[in-house]
Amino acid sequence: xxxxxxxxxxxxxxxxxxxxxxxxxxxxxxxxxxxxxxxxxxxxxxxxxxxxxxxxxxxxxxxxxxxxxxxxxxxxxxxxxxxxxxxxxxxxxxxxxxxxxxxxxxxxxxxxxxxxxxxxxxxxxxxxxxxxxxxxxxxxxxxxxxxxxxxxxxxxxxxxxxxxxxxxxxxxxxxxxxxxxxxxxxxxxxxxxxxxxxxxxxxxxxxxxxxxxxxxxxxxxxxxxxxxxxxxxxxxxxxxxxxxxxxxxxxxxxxxxxxxxxxxxxxxxxxxxxxxxxxxxxxxxxxxxxxxxxxxxxxxxxxxxxxxxxxxxxxxxxxxxxxxxxxxxxxxxxxxxxxxxxxxxxxxxxxxxxxxxxxxxxxxxxxxxxxxxxxxxxxxxxxxxxxxxxxxxxxxxxxxxxxxx
Numbered sequence: 001x002x003x004x005x006x007x008x009x010x011x012x013x014x015x016x017x018x019x020x021x022x023x024x025x026x027x028x029x030x031x032x033x034x035x036x037x038x039x040x041x042x043x044x045x046x047x048x049x050x051x052x053x054x055x056x057x058x059x060x061x062x063x064x065x066x067x068x069x070x071x072x073x074x075x076x077x078x079x080x081x082x083x084x085x086x087x088x089x090x091x092x093x094x095x096x097x098x099x100x101x102x103x104x105x106x107x108x109x110x111x112x113x114x115x116x117x118x119x120x121x122x123x124x125x126x127x128x129x130x131x132x133x134x135x136x137x138x139x140x141x142x143x144x145x146x147x148x149x150x151x152x153x154x155x156x157x158x159x160x161x162x163x164x165x166x167x168x169x170x171x172x173x174x175x176x177x178x179x180x181x182x183x184x185x186x187x188x189x190x191x192x193x194x195x196x197x198x199x200x201x202x203x204x205x206x207x208x209x210x211x212x213x214x215x216x217x218x219x220x221x222x223x224x225x226x227x228x229x230x231x232x233x234x235x236x237x238x239x240x241x242x243x244x245x246x247x248x249x250x251x252x253x254x255x256x257x258x259x260x261x262x263x264x265x266x267x268x269x270x271x272x273x274x275x276x277x278x279x280x281x282x283x284x285x286x287x288x289x290x291x292x293x294x295x296x297x298x299x300x301x302x303x304x305x306x307x308x309x310x311x312x313x314x315x316x317x318x319x320x321x322x323x324x325x326x327x328x329x330x331x332x333x334x335x336x337x338x339x340x341x342x343x344x345x346x347x348x349x350x351x352x353x354x355x356x357x358x359x360x361x362x363x364x365x366x367x368x369x370x371x372x373x374x375x376x377x378x379x380x381x382x383x384x385x386x387x388x389x390x391x392x393x394x395x396x397x398x399x400x401x402x403x404x405x
Contacts, residue, residue, distance in 0.1 A: 033140060033368035037352065041362035046355075047394045050362040052188070052334060054385045058253040059301070065293040069286035080281060081273045082110025082261065083288040089295035090261055094244075097220070098231040106266045109273050110288060112280045114218050114247035114260035115141060117272075120279060121214050121243045121262050122149035122180070124271035130179035135165065137337070137369030137376060139188045139216070151179065155371045160328050160337070163192035167201055174205045180212040180243075181205070183232060186219040189369050189381045190337055191330020193227040203235045212268070214243045218250045218260075219333040221302045224310050227331040233263065240265045243272070248287075250334075250385075251305065252294045257287045309334055309384075315391055316384035323398040334385040337366070339378055343401070347377040355380075360397045 037050035048055075057063075081087075087104035095101050102108060111117040118141065126132070126149040134142050136155045146153040154173040158165055174181075181202060185194040194202075206213050213232050220229045233242035247260030260283075262272050313329075316336060320327050326339035345351040348365035356362045366379025384391065 033365060037356065037362045037364055040356045044356050044360065044362075046360045046362045047390060047397060048362045049382045049384070049386070049394055050364045052250075052383045052385055053255040054253045055390055056253065056387050059294070059297070061297075062252055062254065062290050062294045066286055066290035069289035074286045074289050076285060078110075078282050078285040078288055080277045082108060082283070083285065083292070085292035086110055086259075086288045086295075087261075089292045090246075090263070093295045094231075094263060098234045100231065100234050100239075102263055103266075107263060107269050109262045109264075109269060109276055110283050111260045111262060111276055112283050113249065113258035114216060114245050116258075116276065116280055117245045117247070117260045117262040118142075118182075118214065118216065119145055119148070120272050120275040121245065121264070121268070122146065122151070123275045125212055125214075125243075125268060126151045126179055129177060131175070131177045132179060133170070133173045133181035135183070135187075136371060137189055137366070137379075138182070139184055140368050142182050142184075143371065152177075153371070154178070158187075158190060158192060160190075163187065163190045163328070165198070170201070171205060174209045174211070176209070178209050178211045180214050182214050182216065184216040186222060186227075186229065186330075186332025188219065188333050189335045189364070189366075190328070191333050191335055193223060193229065193332040196230055199230055199232050199235060203232060203238055206241050207237045210241075212241050212243055213238060214245065216245045218245070218247050220246065221251050221305055222309050222334055223306055223332045224313060225331060229332070240267075243268055248291050248294060251302075254287075257284070257290075259283045259287050259291050312384045312386070312391065316382065319391065319395045319398060320382065322395075323401050334383055336382045336384065338380055338382065340380055341378050348380055349377075352380055355401075359401050361394055 038048055041048040041050060087108045087110065090108050091102050091104040111120060122145050128150040130151045131154050132146045132151040134153045134155050135158050143153055156165055156170050156173050183202060202213060215232050217231060223229060231244055232238050233244050244263040248257055249255040264272060317327055317329060320338060324342050328337050330336055340351050343351060348367050352363050352365040364381040366376030366381065367373035370376040
């Protein structure tokens with residue numbers, strides 16, 4: 001008869017053997033904290049100000065275009081690197097907004113969202129032993145993306161309230177092993193919009209060390225207070241070095257459609273297309289057809305989008321200030337980083353749990369945006385891409401939160 005001790009030893013042996021069969025890559029990061037907070041919001045019936053998806057309708061003409069494509073039996077595989085009407089629309093829009101002419105036949109790859117575009121780009125250019133420079137706080141995918149592609153991330157701090165970087169620190173992060181730098185502008189989670197001068201500094205380092213700049217630009221039209229979005233691909237010397245990532249998700253309120261793209265010179269595009277082909281084959285055909293319509297919307301659409309989010313930003317800043325948060329005003333995107341020091345909690349994770357379970361509002365712990373959890377332990381992120389009703393519900397619940405006397 002097996003004793004409890006023997007059974008315990010045997011179970012540990014089985015677990016260790018099973019663990020040896022798994023890749024160690026996933027040991028270096030956790031599951032998405034952002035998506036976990038959404039699950040907790042559902043569990044506790046909390047207002048979800050954690051995950052950045054709008055809770056209001058997408059433009060009617062885009063939805064109608066998707067319905068029409070399905071009704072017309074556009075249900076089979078598109079060309080692996082993207083349906084031609086969508087690639088043509090992406091090229092036309094990039095030329096119109098950034099002044100960069102690209103060949104839709106050789107330099108655009110349509111993917112399953114910007115997440116896959118980023119992963120395909122990383123896997124296409126990274127070799128084991130390469131390094132990737134990442135600004136922090138960073139969107140939580142970038143660290144795992146670097147690890148999964150075989151790179152070592154080198155982190156460079158963005159400092160509030162302007163979320164500026166130290167140019168000497170950035171220069172020290174580059175070296176002979178640097179393969180790429182990831183630039184997210186407008187930035188998630190900070191709302192920073194990189195200036196031309198900052199991008200030129202990054203450009204100069206990319207040219208010096210012959211590295212790629214992989215830019216996540218999905219918030220390009222969500223800008224405030226005169227901020228301007230500049231794609232690093234438009235700067236002299238970056239045409240061959242820039243890999244521009246974008247998607248339909250944020251601009252057109254369709255985060256669940258998962259249609260994104262990567263724009264790059266023919267060389268890196270060839271490799272991106274190979275990786276993309278064997279990762280996902282292709283994005284949804286009828287939604288690509290709708291995307292071709294979306295990218296042709298008039299300039300007035302983007303102006304209304306930015307103004308709508310500006311009003312939501314200003315309202316959310318007032319709500320958070322009233323509740324006792326110290327906020328950093330974002331210049332773009334739809335997130336607000338806050339300092340939770342006035343509330344006296346041990347760390348951001350404890351505070352976030354209290355918020356979702358006791359206050360009924362879900363937020364993202366700041367530590368999920370940093371390499372070292374302690375560096376974000378006094379911060380949480382709110383999103384404001386929500387209806388007025390949702391923001392009102394959040395304001396009512398946040399009124400229950402009081403800093404300690």
